[in-house]
Amino acid sequence: MELIQAISRYLNCPSRPIYVAYSGGVDSHVLLHCINQLMDDYPQHQYVAIHVNHGLSPNAQHWQLHCQQVCQQLDIALQVVQVNLQQTPRTSIEAQARDARYAAINQATPDNALIFLAQHINDQLETFLLQLKRGAGPKGLSSMPAVQDGQGQRRYIRPLLHNSREQILAYAKLHNLHWQEDESNQDSRFDRNFLRQQILPELLERWPGLASSVARSAQLCAEQQSMLDEISQQHLSTIQLDNGCLDISQLLALTSSWQKQVIRLWLSQQHIPLPSAKVMGLIEPELLRSPQDSEACIQWQDWQLKVFNQQLYILSDTPLPEREKKVWRGEKQLSLAGDQIKVEFSYQDNQGSLLCFAHRKSIIEIGFGSLNDSFKPAGERHSKPLKKWLQQWQIPPWQRGVIPLVYVDGQLAMLVGLCVAEMFSSGENKVWIKSLPNGGN
CATH class of the missing domain: 3.40.50.620 (HUPs)
Structure with missing residues (x-):
């Protein structure tokens, strides 16, 4: 009963x-x-x-x-x-x-x-x-x-x-x-x-x-953790940026213990396994206080913490996609990098990125090209290698190789979600292209 x-x-x-x-x-x-x-x-x-x-x-x-x-x-x-x-x-x-x-x-x-x-x-x-x-x-x-x-x-x-x-x-x-x-x-x-x-x-x-005694101890620990999470959430709400990353300068304004609490909460809210105490102890000296141009990285299991532009990123430790290209044949959606990245196409404005091209018979390819390709964004005066633009736009290094690129008749026409090349920024026969969220930074 x-x-x-x-x-x-x-x-x-x-x-x-x-x-x-x-x-x-x-x-x-x-x-x-x-x-x-x-x-x-x-x-x-x-x-x-x-x-x-x-x-x-x-x-x-x-x-x-x-x-x-x-x-x-x-x-x-x-x-x-x-x-x-x-x-x-x-x-x-x-x-x-x-x-x-x-x-x-x-x-x-x-x-x-x-x-x-x-x-x-x-x-x-x-x-x-x-x-x-x-x-x-x-x-x-x-x-x-x-x-x-x-x-x-x-x-x-x-x-x-x-x-x-x-x-x-x-x-x-x-x-x-x-x-x-x-x-x-x-x-x-x-x-x-x-x-x-x-x-x-x-x-x-x-x-x-x-x-029964241990159950009571577990309950007391749960209550203490709940109070910690409540205060950590207040800190996190001011430290977490719109892109999901953490502002390092504001994180460093906290004591070392509160830094760890906030980072643990940030990770747990994304259902990411928490690092060990040893790994947590490395975050402040090796990442948060690393030089601006540092390529420092802390890894555990299948996850990585990296810094860029005074922001702390959490990344899935997945290999970069192969330099594949796919020809668009009118599909509503194409998958790249083994379904890690999905790109959506439409002939009607879906609030995505706009690509204009002159001929419906043009061959449109999408994939991952060379970052040395020359590119002139709409509104810019000069053309220069794509990697230079990505550096100027402060795109994190690990994201630069996974931005879907659109080629029209062999010419780099668009960085999906970022910008369109000058020569493809106006014309007829528009197609809207956008990348779908994949849940990672």
């Missing part, structure tokens, strides 16, 4: 799609069963179970079949999402599976979904200790919140976070539930399994109330 009450308070709300993350294990099975008991009491919602098949275990298909059978018995719809993991260096398979699972759920659920997860107080204890082992601050030690905002208007709900594993097992036995055991849970090479199997039993035997 206690589990039912813990869940029901989150269902007492206006109609929303309810998705239950269902792995087939005992925790998620109990959560799904409890929600199934409550569906008649809260008929305003649409209920769906969602199962993410990582394909990591030889038993993955058997688990999926089990989930399908259980959902059929409970008369609740099941949505299965397949995930193909590509293991990357310096990242554990546990973390990759977790990230892939959340990404898959985000993609498979509607924007306003409530997504129920089955973590409980023992999971919270494990998470806290793992964060402590990593040297985390208040944000990491906050561990898992009971309610967490996701992308769009999605909200993640952990209704059992104050309930124990023992309560969940007791419910499962009372209702004669059958579940699947993930064989990887027995592999103590994984940190969480090592804690669960070898460390926590002794700790809990000596201190039975440890999980």
Whole structure:
């Protein structure tokens, strides 16, 4: 009854799609069963179970079949999402599976979904200790919140976070539930399994109330982090520029500790993994106080911090596109650099950049040309190499090679989103061209 009450308070709300993350294990099975008991009491919602098949275990298909059978018995719809993991260096398979699972759920659920997860107080204890082992601050030690905002208007709900594993097992036995055991849970090479199997039993035997105590500490850390974020947001609102970068002079006006807090908040709001304390310690001496013409760069995982024109940029560590060109044959949209860049065309003004050319039979190519090509922008008196114009316009060096260029009959006619060449700035047969946002600086 206690589990039912813990869940029901989150269902007492206006109609929303309810998705239950269902792995087939005992925790998620109990959560799904409890929600199934409550569906008649809260008929305003649409209920769906969602199962993410990582394909990591030889038993993955058997688990999926089990989930399908259980959902059929409970008369609740099941949505299965397949995930193909590509293991990357310096990242554990546990973390990759977790990230892939959340990404898959985000993609498979509607924007306003409530997504129920089955973590409980023992999971919270494990998470806290793992964060402590990593040297985390208040944000990491906050561990898992009971309610967490996701992308769009999605909200993640952990209704059992104050309930124990023992309560969940007791419910499962009372209702004669059958579940699947993930064989990887027995592999103590994984940190969480090592804690669960070898460390926590002794700790809990000596201190039975440890999980509740740690949950209170996590809550206190969360409250402290919330206050830090509130003040950091005030700083960030004055430091962040319209282009999304940070103003270095204003950042340096803060103490070193507040600089780090503001940068962490800035990164977290863009869903970028936070750098380690060691990396954070390098930002001020190696970037913020670097010379104006410095090409300094700090990198972690797949991200880079760079400075240019007294601004701090965050960049995805993706290789520059090949010097490809595509011939435009009337399409509304062309993709470049493996879909990293998209360019839109229209014969009607769509508030994009305007290119005028004289003949519809002209060959129009778009892609990445040489920065040594001569170029004379409309309104300028002289022609000079493209790279000189980009330097004059203070375009960051790493952006110069990824600006789509338009060629008409072999002549450089336009820098998409920036300017048009003089000889193509007037005439007949107009076409509007603009690049679509790709989410990066």
